Amino acid sequence: MEQYEEVLDRVLSILVEGNLSKNQQAPVTEIAKTIPVGISNRHAHLSRADIDSLFGKGYELTKLKDLSQPGQYACKECVTICGPKGVLEKIRVLGPARPVSQIEILQGDTFKLGIKGELRLSGDLNGTSGATMIGPKGSVQLTQGVIVAQRHIHMLPEEAKHFGVVDGEQVSIEFDGPRGGVLNNVIIRATANSGLECHIDTEEANALGVTSSTRIDILK
Amino acid sequence: MEQYEEVLDRVLSILVEGNLSKNQQAPVTEIAKTIPVGISNRHAHLSRADIDSLFGKGYELTKLKDLSQPGQYACKECVTICGPKGVLEKIRVLGPARPVSQIEILQGDTFKLGIKGELRLSGDLNGTSGATMIGPKGSVQLTQGVIVAQRHIHMLPEEAKHFGVVDGEQVSIEFDGPRGGVLNNVIIRATANSGLECHIDTEEANALGVTSSTRIDILK
Numbered sequence: 371m372e373q374y375e376e377v378l379d380r381v382l383s384i385l386v387e388g389n390l391s392k393n394q395q396a397p398v399t400e401i402a403k404t405i406p407v408g409i410s411n412r413h414a415h416l417s418r419a420d421i422d423s424l425f426g427k428g429y430e431l432t433k434l435k436d437l438s439q440p441g442q443y444a445c446k447e448c449v450t451i452c453g454p455k456g457v458l459e460k461i462r463v464l465g466p467a468r469p470v471s472q473i474e475i476l477q478g479d480t481f482k483l484g485i486k487g488e489l490r491l492s493g494d495l496n497g498t499s500g501a502t503m504i505g506p507k508g509s510v511q512l513t514q515g516v517i518v519a520q521r522h523i524h525m526l527p528e529e530a531k532h533f534g535v536v537d538g539e540q541v542s543i544e545f546d547g548p549r550g551g552v553l554n555n556v557i558i559r560a561t562a563n564s565g566l567e568c569h570i571d572t573e574e575a576n577a578l579g580v581t582s583s584t585r586i587d588i589l590k
Numbered sequence: 591m592e593q594y595e596e597v598l599d600r601v602l603s604i605l606v607e608g609n610l611s612k613n614q615q616a617p618v619t620e621i622a623k624t625i626p627v628g629i630s631n632r633h634a635h636l637s638r639a640d641i642d643s644l645f646g647k648g649y650e651l652t653k654l655k656d657l658s659q660p661g662q663y664a665c666k667e668c669v670t671i672c673g674p675k676g677v678l679e680k681i682r683v684l685g686p687a688r689p690v691s692q693i694e695i696l697q698g699d700t701f702k703l704g705i706k707g708e709l710r711l712s713g714d715l716n717g718t719s720g721a722t723m724i725g726p727k728g729s730v731q732l733t734q735g736v737i738v739a740q741r742h743i744h745m746l747p748e749e750a751k752h753f754g755v756v757d758g759e760q761v762s763i764e765f766d767g768p769r770g771g772v773l774n775n776v777i778i779r780a781t782a783n784s785g786l787e788c789h790i791d792t793e794e795a796n797a798l799g800v801t802s803s804t805r806i807d808i809l810k
Contacts, residue, residue, distance in 0.1 A: 477796035489768050489799075520768070542771070548709050548740070551762070552772040553797075576697035577773075577797035579709070 404585035405523060405533075405543075408438050408567045409575040412479060413462045414449055414503065415472045415492075424449060424505025431465040438565040439524060441466065450504040451475070451516075455484025473501060473516045476573050480518065487518040491557060522557040523568045523588070530560035533588055537561065542589040543568060549579030552589065623753070624805035625743060625763075628658050628787045629795040632699060633682045634669055634723065635692045635712075644669060644725025651685040658785040659744060661686065670724040671695070671736075675704025693721060693736045696793050700738065707738040711777060742777040743788045743808070750780035753808055757781065762809040763788060769799030772809065 421429055425447065432446040447463040451473055458479055472495060480487035485499040499516040502509055523541070525533070535541060537560035544552050553574065568586055575581070641649055645667065652666040667683040671693055678699055692715060700707030705719040720732040743761070750756060757780035764772050773794065788806055795801070 477799075478792060548775055550774045552774075554770045555768055571797075572698060573793045574797040577791075577794040579697075 404587060405525075405566060405568050406438075407575070407580055407582070407584045407586055408569050409580065409582060410474065410519060410569055410571050411462070412451075412458060412473075412475045413444075413464050414451070414474070415464055415468045416449075416503075417469060417471045418467045420471045420503065420510045421467055423508045423510045424503060426507045429507075431463060431467070433465060437464070438567045440563050440565060447505075451483065452502040452504060453483025453485045453499075456482040458483065470495065471503070471510070471512060471515050473503070473512070474519045474571075475516060476571055477518050478573060483516075485516060487516070489520050490517040491520050491522060491559075492517075519569065519571055520555070520557055521553060521568070521570045521574060522559050523566075524559050524561075524564040525566045526564050527560050527562065529564075529566055530558060534590065535560070535588065543586040544589050545578045545580060545584065545586060547579045549577065551578055553578065623807050625745075625753075625786060625788050625808070626658075627795070627800055627802070627804045627806055628789050629800065629802060630694065630739060630789055630791050631682070632671075632678060632693075632695045633664075633684050634671070634694070635684055635688045636669075636723075637689060637691045638687045640691045640723065640730045641687055643728045643730045644723060646727040649727075651683060651687070653685060657684070658787045660783050660785060667725075671703065672722040672724060673703025673705045673719075676702040678703065690715065691723070691730070691732060691735050693723070693732070694739045694791075695736060696791055697738050698793060703736075705736060707736070709740050710737040711740050711742060711779075712737075739789065739791055740775070740777060741773060741788070741790045741794060742779050743786075744779050744781075744784040745786050746784050747780050747782065749784075749786055750778060754810065755780070755808065763806040764809050765798045765800060765804065765806060767799045769797065771798055773798065 421431065433443045434446050436443050443465050445463040445465045448460045449463060451458040451461050472492065475487060477487055483501060485501060488498045490498060495515050498514045500512045500514050501516050502511050530536060535558045537558055539558045540555050541558060542552050542554045543556050570580065641651065653663045654666050656663050663685050665683040665685045668680045669683060671678040671681050692712065695707060697707055703721060705721060708718045710718060715735050715737065718734045719736040720734050721736050723730045723732065755761060755778045757778055759778045760775050761778060762772050762774045763776050790800065
């Protein structure tokens with residue numbers, strides 16, 4: 371029954387798309403269902419031990435600004451990431467420290483570094499590529515931890531209920547505009563202490579003409 | 591009637607998508623309808639006068655390899671592109687010379703250069719940003735000519751007929767895979783002396799998980 375409703379939803383959205391201009395599209399649904407978009411550039415989450423190695427024993431990261439996810443922040447500190455073929459400089463460190471270091475890069479960076487970029491959700495690091503991180507006080511050779519982030523939507527469990535989705539579900543999201551389109555396989559991450567935001571990276575944002583003021587619809 | 595068939599096609603493709611695995615998807619339709627994808631990185635087309643200014647009077651570009659569009663080729667030569675905020679080095683020159691110089695960059699490059707990136711088809715340069723080009727023998731200040739290429743599909747008029755599209759029409763194209771999705775507003779360029787190929791840029795390719803072996807379907 372649920373599948374039938376999904377198909378019906380998609381058929382209806384196509385019919386609406388075919389008969390109405392962008393500006394005429396069901397405004398009520400749009401207000402009820404749009405989600406802000408956060409555009410992620412390359413960044414690194416560091417473990418306490420790796421902060422010690424890169425910036426000095428006991429070094430404390432300096433908060434630059436809070437991010438949309440509660441407790442997460444961008445730091446003043448940057449690191450250099452090295453692969454067998456090239457280097458990425460000025461990679462922003464995000465805080466606070468995590469149990470394990472994780473570097474999130476763009477698909478385009480994988481060619482520059484000369485490493486494979488596994489498409490993964492944050493924290494799912496088994497079997498991913500490694501790289502060398504360089505800081506002002508030393509370097510760390512990661513055996514794994516480099517990922518290309520899989521697009522996802524953070525929300526509270528009650529927001530998931532409102533949107534009719536569940537944690538771990540894959541949905542599609544739609545963008546208007548001259549570079550408009552649909553991105554599939556966007557993972558719902560419905561957890562307590564989340565800020566409602568869809569996370570895509572800069573290549574995805576540029577390809578779809580997305581800016582920081584863009585809001586998206588979930589297409590189930 | 592044609593519209594009805596289009597809707598039916600899309601409904602059918604959704605039903606097929608929902609019930610069959612990727613490998614089982616209607617092979618006959620796929621063979622008949624898929625189009626190879628060419629991924630464009632940043633590049634420059636130069637006028638004869640600008641080749642003279644950048645590389646020396648009467649300089650002839652050196653062909654490196656032929657491109658998919660008949661008569662077009664990548665050259666050994668590169669130029670540097672400068673904007674008010676930054677520089678792009680090693681921008682590949684494509685030959686042969688054109689009546690007017692045109693620089694095609696990525697949306698992400700526009701932030702680096704500090705210029706506006708108008709989304710345009712090749713040749714549609716009125717009102718676009720300028721930039722300074724630097725070569726081994728001199729520089730040229732373009733007052734306009736910098737674009738972000740609008741995605742498009744080159745084909746012969748008879749191929750357009752086969753695909754049921756016309757020159758100038760905007761279509762959507764679909765990609766499978768973990769970063770799959772749909773890109774809208776892809777312009778059909780149906781002209782004599784064309785090679786069948788869908789042109790997207792590296793940001794679009796990376797966002798959708800596209801490689802040089804990817805083939806796409808037209809969704810009308």
